[in-house]
Structure formats: structure tokens, C-alpha cells
Amino acid sequence: MKQWLLNLSLKKKWTVAVGCTIFISYTIIACVLYVALQTWLLNNEEKNAQRTVDDITMFLAAQGGVTIQQLQNNSPLMKAILTQEQTVRIFNLDGVEVLRINDVTDAASIPAQLPALTKETIHGTNAYVYHTVVQIGPFQGILQLIHPLTTFQAMMNYMMTTLVIIGLGALLLALTLSYYLANLLMKPLVELRESMVLVRDHGFEEKVDFKYAADDEIGELLHMYEAMLRELELSFTQQQQFVADASHELRTPIQVIEGHLSMLQRWGKHETDVLEEGLATSLEEIARMKKMIEELLELARRETLDQYATTNVIEDMQLVQSDLQHIYPHVQFLNDVVEQPVLLPISSNALMQILRNLYENAIRYNEREPIVKTTISSENGGITVTIADNGMGIRPEHLTKIFDRFYRVDEARTQKIAGTGLGLSITKMLVEKYRAKITVKSELGKGTKFILHFLEK
Numbered sequence: 001m002k003q004w005l006l007n008l009s010l011k012k013k014w015t016v017a018v019g020c021t022i023f024i025s026y027t028i029i030a031c032v033l034y035v036a037l038q039t040w041l042l043n044n045e046e047k048n049a050q051r052t053v054d055d056i057t058m059f060l061a062a063q064g065g066v067t068i069q070q071l072q073n074n075s076p077l078m079k080a081i082l083t084q085e086q087t088v089r090i091f092n093l094d095g096v097e098v099l100r101i102n103d104v105t106d107a108a109s110i111p112a113q114l115p116a117l118t119k120e121t122i123h124g125t126n127a128y129v130y131h132t133v134v135q136i137g138p139f140q141g142i143l144q145l146i147h148p149l150t151t152f153q154a155m156m157n158y159m160m161t162t163l164v165i166i167g168l169g170a171l172l173l174a175l176t177l178s179y180y181l182a183n184l185l186m187k188p189l190v191e192l193r194e195s196m197v198l199v200r201d202h203g204f205e206e207k208v209d210f211k212y213a214a215d216d217e218i219g220e221l222l223h224m225y226e227a228m229l230r231e232l233e234l235s236f237t238q239q240q241q242f243v244a245d246a247s248h249e250l251r252t253p254i255q256v257i258e259g260h261l262s263m264l265q266r267w268g269k270h271e272t273d274v275l276e277e278g279l280a281t282s283l284e285e286i287a288r289m290k291k292m293i294e295e296l297l298e299l300a301r302r303e304t305l306d307q308y309a310t311t312n313v314i315e316d317m318q319l320v321q322s323d324l325q326h327i328y329p330h331v332q333f334l335n336d337v338v339e340q341p342v343l344l345p346i347s348s349n350a351l352m353q354i355l356r357n358l359y360e361n362a363i364r365y366n367e368r369e370p371i372v373k374t375t376i377s378s379e380n381g382g383i384t385v386t387i388a389d390n391g392m393g394i395r396p397e398h399l400t401k402i403f404d405r406f407y408r409v410d411e412a413r414t415q416k417i418a419g420t421g422l423g424l425s426i427t428k429m430l431v432e433k434y435r436a437k438i439t440v441k442s443e444l445g446k447g448t449k450f451i452l453h454f455l456e457k
């Protein structure tokens, strides 16, 4: 049963749940109503019977010295006291009937204890039976009133039929309504399912467009699904682009090396000049390829985000600068920074790599004695690190593209500077991973300024 319920479709589960809830609530209310009405009506019937007995005993007491014979003649008057269904009998003390008013029900047996009110079934009819001793002049007898509960029974039967009919109607209505409602609520989920099947079968080619536009939990779920799909599609196309770019970029140095080696094989073996040049170019290309592979791996690896990472930017900056100073002794580093530690929400590794990339570019793309100025300032709840150089600068039309993978400003002046076009894309990837921002300003022939903006830790 449990398994059967679990395996039902959501629509059916919903319908069954609503139907059962309404039915159980209705049954409880109907039972309470039925029992309360029954008690109240029975009470009423008992009071009526009691009142009739009181009226009759009072009537008999008022008759004074009349005989039973006279009373029998007077029976129409007594009949008026009774209702149509009630029967009154008067017995003498030996149990012999001496007087009868109305004759709706047969006589009941007389109990030992008097007065007594009992509920009995006489020939299949429920009735209240009242016995009491009466005194009519010198005659002492026993009065028996039979008050049948036919009206009460009819009313209760009517009530039961009405409740059952209303209950069945309500159940049917509840089932229909809840089925309709379940259908309405399931519609967006069915849409979602269909869209998932489409994506599974046809990938991201099929555009998702949900008709459900309500601003509720399901609407939110659909929005989240759409956003997730867009993100997946983006990262999927980026990955495809990345593989295509990488294989294209790696093909060039391999082709160059292949060309040189086959040239050497054919006629360079004995010519030292050709041999020298061929080997030198091949080694250069291999070095370029090695750097590119390292950088590609760096991009693909995407260091895992450490949410609680912090580092002192001043310390990291000094470490990177002293490393670079060894390689490029002619560079002049100027620092406009405060003395105390400035903590940034980023791992030390990532920050040092960002600084190294920016410093190296500032030094490499420079035709003068490189001067690299670092400024650290805090403003608007954030910390800004600016790295400005006196290099060759970048034309405005290239500025938006320099962060793209493999993008290199292809001008006569930069062609001789070795590079892969990956440095700034790695920098941007790291910066954005730590929820920071990087922007660039540049003036051709004067210099370039990279601005990093971090939220304060």
C-alpha cells in the first residue's frame, strides 16, 4: 500500500491527499453534528413524555370522585392531552387494564419499581415508556404512557441521508477541484521536465522558454533552471572555444619546429649556420610552447576558491618585486603605500601571480627604462591597488580585448616581445574568482595603468 502510494504520480498523490483530508474532516464534523442533534432531540422527546404524564395526572387528580366508568366516557377530553402517537393505559394494581386512551402501540410490561421511565422497543418501534401510580377517587391504579420515537427516528434517518449525500457530493467536488488544481500546479513542472529531456537529447541547441510566469516558488525554480542552463551553456562554449584555441595556438610552434627540423634533415646537417639557426629557433619555439602549456594548465586548473583566505598585499608585493628585480635589474619600482599591513580577501598565491603578470607586462611592453608605480589606497569600503607603468601603452580599440585568451596586440613594436596572450586572462580569472574587479586605462606612448579593486576583508 505504502509502495503503491509512493509510486503514484504527484498529481494523483495530491488529489488523494486533498480528497482524504476533506473527507476525514467532513466525517468528523458530520459525526459530531449527528450525535449532538441526537442527544438534543432525545432530550426533547423525554421532556414531552414527562409533560404529558404530568398533564394527565393533574387532570385525573382534578376529577375528584369520578369512577373509572365515567372516565371512560370522558376519554375524548383526555385524548386532547395526548399527541397522536402517544398511548395511555391505566391498570389496576393487579395489572388488569381498566382504561385506554389512543391505541397506537401495544401495552408494555409493568416494572416492579414505580415511577419508572424506560426506553423500550415494542414491535420494532423505539419508545419511551413511563409508569406511575395514579389515584382517581378511591381507585388506585398504574398509569402507563407509551411515547413512540417515530418522529425522532424519522428525523435522524433524514439527517443521516442528507449528511451522506452532502458528504459524497463534497468528496466528489473536492476530488475534482484538487485534480484540477494539481494539474494547474504540475504544468510548470511538466514543462521543466520536457525542457530537461530536450536538453538531454539535443544539448543546448533548443532554447528554453517557459510559459509559467508567476512570481512564486515554482517560478523561482524555473528562473534558476534557466540561469543554470545559460551558465552551463556559457561554460560549455567557453570550454569548446578554449580547446579550439589551445590546439590552434599549439599547432603553430609545432609546425615551426617541424619545418626547421625537416630543413635541417635535408640540407642543414653540414652547414653550421643553418644548423645553429634551426636549433636556436626550435629551442625558442619549444620554450614558448612550454610556457603556453604551463599557462594553459594554470587556466584549466582554476585554483579552488578559499573563501576565508586573506593576505597582506604589502608583503606579497615586496616579495614579487624583489624576485623581479633579480631578473630585471634595470627596473625601478616606486611604491606609494601605507606602512601597516593591508589585508585583502584573496590567497597569497593568487595575489602574487596577479602582481607578477602585471609587473612583467609593465616591464616587457616598455621601450624606456621601466618605472613601475604601485599605489594602494582604501576608499568606499574597498581597497584599490593600482599598477602604473611608463611603457608603450595600448590603443583604445585593443583595451577591451587584452583580457581575452590568446589575444596579443599585434603591432610591429610588440611582435618581437615573446608572449602567449594568456597572462591577462589568467589574471582576470583569478581576480574575478575572489570577487574583485580589474580595469585598465592606457595612453599610447605614455603608459598603462591596471586597477585592482578588492572589497575590504
Ligand code: ADP
Pocket: 361, 362, 363, 365, 389, 391, 392, 393, 394, 402, 403, 407, 408, 409, 410, 414, 418, 419, 420, 421, 422, 423, 424, 425, 448
Ligand atoms: P602576453 O603578454 O603573453 O602577450 P597578456 O595577456 O599578458 O599576454 O597581454 C595581452 C596583450 O596586452 C599583450 O600582447 C600586450 O600587447 C598588451 N599589454 C599587456 N600589458 C601591457 C602593458 N602594461 N603595456 C602595454 N601593453 C600591454
